[in-house]
Amino acid sequence: AQSVTQLGSHVSVSEGALVLLRCNYSSSVPPYLFWYVQYPNQGLQLLLKYTTGATLVKGINGFEAEFKKSETSFHLTKPSAHMSDAAEYFCAVTFTGTASKLTFGTGTRLQVTL
């Protein structure tokens, strides 16, 4: 069975500081991995995805993530936080192949302070 663990339900950074949100997955087959962002009272917006190929993937709003198979990790980073980055971030995994169900982590709330 596939699962996702997000370490840290709340992360607080200063504006301009590095953002690091952690995600570890468990999957018995090669995974497809995703990061989604959710702003208050809104749906989920896709930030970036890893399917195959290059293990460092770049997404929208300056975010990137690196797939590390040996560590079963897919951590999300951004070099310099902006106030507008404050939101809930979800890591999700699905199997390769068809558009099967997404399994989500419990989310990490990012707070950006001045």
Next chain:
Amino acid sequence: ETGVTQSPTHLIKTRGQQVTLRCSSQSGHNTVSWYQQALGQGPQFIFQYYREEENGRGNFPPRFSGLQFPNYSSELNVNALELDDSALYLCASSRVPEGRGEQYFGPGTRLTVT
């Protein structure tokens, strides 16, 4: 390109009642998935529809049912509502098989059961 839309945005129902939520897929997408997101939690997979047939189901009772129409729009029906059904219900569309698991979410319907 039209994104995923959902209606209504908010809904208040009484325990024991029935509810129908609606979703229109993104243009060009042929698969619809439904998720339940309880307050402070990650989304949980309810079921997926492909070619008007249920194509996978999560750990939800049969009183949760759905439909997909020839234009790929979808409905989620919940019978005998319980207080724990209060949540944000998210619809996501995707394109099988080309989509590689990537799902695009609508803004959600906030259901409150009293």
